[in-house]
Amino acid sequence: MxxxxxxxxxxxxxxxxxxxxxxxxxxxxxxxxxxxxxxxxxxxxxxxxxxxxxxxxxxxxxxxxxxxxxxxxxxxxxxxxxxxxxxxxxxxxxxxxxxxxxxxxxxxxxxxxxxxxxxxxxxxxxxxxWTPLVRDLSSEVPGHHLRIEDVDPHRIDDRLAVHHSAFERSTFDKGRWQALTEGPAYSPARSLVGYDDHDDAVAMVTVWAGPLGGPGELEPMGVHRDHQGRGHGRAICLAAAAALKEMGSSHAFVSTPSANVGAVATYRAAGYEEKPQVRDLRRPA
Ligand SMILES: CC(C)(COP(=O)(O)OP(=O)(O)OC[C@H]1O[C@@H](n2cnc3c(N)ncnc32)[C@H](O)[C@@H]1OP(=O)(O)O)[C@@H](O)C(=O)NCCC(=O)NCCS
Incomplete structure (x- = not known):
């Protein structure tokens, strides 16, 4: 079937x-x-x-x-x-x-x-x-210190630089970004880059609105290796929540391996509530 x-x-x-x-x-x-x-x-x-x-x-x-x-x-x-x-x-x-x-x-x-x-x-x-983390979007999302821009063909290099620095083994590239923006799930979705006071691209996220008026997802999110530990992770997660709220989502959510303690701490710092862990099921060999 x-x-x-x-x-x-x-x-x-x-x-x-x-x-x-x-x-x-x-x-x-x-x-x-x-x-x-x-x-x-x-x-x-x-x-x-x-x-x-x-x-x-x-x-x-x-x-x-x-x-x-x-x-x-x-x-x-x-x-x-x-x-x-x-x-x-x-x-x-x-x-x-x-x-x-x-x-x-x-x-x-x-x-x-x-x-x-x-x-x-x-x-x-x-x-x-894995740990799901959820931010209710019914109330205002607090501001933060980053300047947020939507990724477009002129900003894709900044996005890719942050992405590759945060996820060292990633093979994501311009062609792939183009392909995902052309997919039916990308409407509505947004890819964001966060810039610091020196105009350096330091953080990135893509957010996906799902069910109409329902929860939207962050996938992926990361901070440039050279700029971690300065609150940019918290800031880009707040920017993601604000973008999803603008798109009409009820919640912003994400899930990350519980072992990724830095990610869990970052989402929590941005007001995402940690939910009970979930587990996959593995078939016996
Ligand atoms: C996880 C990540 C986004 C954190 O970015 P960052 O800019 O360093 O995070 P922030 O400086 O905003 O820190 C936010 C909070 O998380 C805590 N934190 C960040 N990294 C941490 C770590 N490795 N261990 C413990 N706590 C950590 C900070 O202390 C801070 O807590 P506080 O607000 O209570 O002081 C960054 O390490 C990263 O890009 N990692 C690789 C990509 C990744 O794992 N993405 C998430 C996939 S779901």
Whole structure:
């Protein structure tokens, strides 16, 4: 029953996902994650997606975000639908490369219902903890000391310089930025660069509005290595929250490996509330 979507169907999948209720406290798969993956092109995104439909309606979406990680989300009305969840589990357990690659693999499933119990009963085990962090946008977002500019073709070099300094192994480049801005999830989204008093580009973030009037995601966020420890991380997270509020989002949220204590501390410093940890499920080898 799993479907490997066509490039032509990507916009529709994203549109349908935007109608789902979204619980930022669990930080499940968000349209922003699909949008960020679009940097590799529409064909790569379609290849990485697995989709389940029931009566023609989107019931579940999985994104093979890493070679050994499927990030899965299920439509709210299907999470407690035992027969659907049992079919999903059967698909995950089957030796079927259209669903999961062979070998050791993890599934992210941050939603309620019986899925976790069913996978644990089949010998799957919990993986490393992640921490969701959420900022409610119903009240004003405080100001900060950075000058914030939207990334455009003239500012992309600044954005890339900060990005590569914050994420040393990243291969993100101009072509990829162009590709992600052309994807259906980038509307509405914004990429920001923060400049300090010396006009140096010091921080960057991309924010993705998701469900209409619902939570929006930060992905990615980072501060230039040479400028860390000066409050720029806190400032760019406040700028991200302000941008999402302007776009009509109810919350700004993010999730980060709990081991990234610097990131957790930075989001907290910007008023993001730390939520209970969530864990992926790892299939036994
Ligand atoms: C995480 C990161 C953005 C922090 O940027 P920064 O500019 O150094 O952060 P700030 O100076 O604004 O610090 C904000 C708060 O976090 C704390 N903090 C920052 N890095 C920390 C660390 N490594 N360990 C503990 N606390 C840390 C600061 O002490 C400060 O706390 P305070 O307000 O209570 O004093 C930066 O280290 C970075 O870009 N890392 C690599 C990319 C990354 O991990 N991004 C997040 C992915 S989700």
């Amino acid at each position: 799993v479907i490997r979507p066509s490039v032509e169907s990507l916009a529709l999948i994203i549109e349908e996902m935007r109608t789902w209720d979204f619980d930022p406290d669990l930080a499940p798969l968000h349209v922003g994650d699909l949008g960020w993956f679009q940097q590799f092109g529409a064909t790569a995104l379609a290849d990485a997606l697995r989709v389940w439909r029931v009566d023609g309606r989107l019931a579940a979406v999985g994104l093979l975000d890493e070679p050994d990680l499927l990030r899965l989300t299920v439509a709210p009305e299907r999470r407690h639908d035992e027969s659907f969840v049992a079919r999903l589990v059967a698909d995950l357990a089957a030796d079927d490369e259209r669903v999961l690659p062979s070998g050791e693999v993890a599934v992210e499933a941050r939603f309620g219902g019986p899925l976790h119990e069913l996978l644990l009963a089949q010998g799957w085990a919990y993986d490393e903890p």
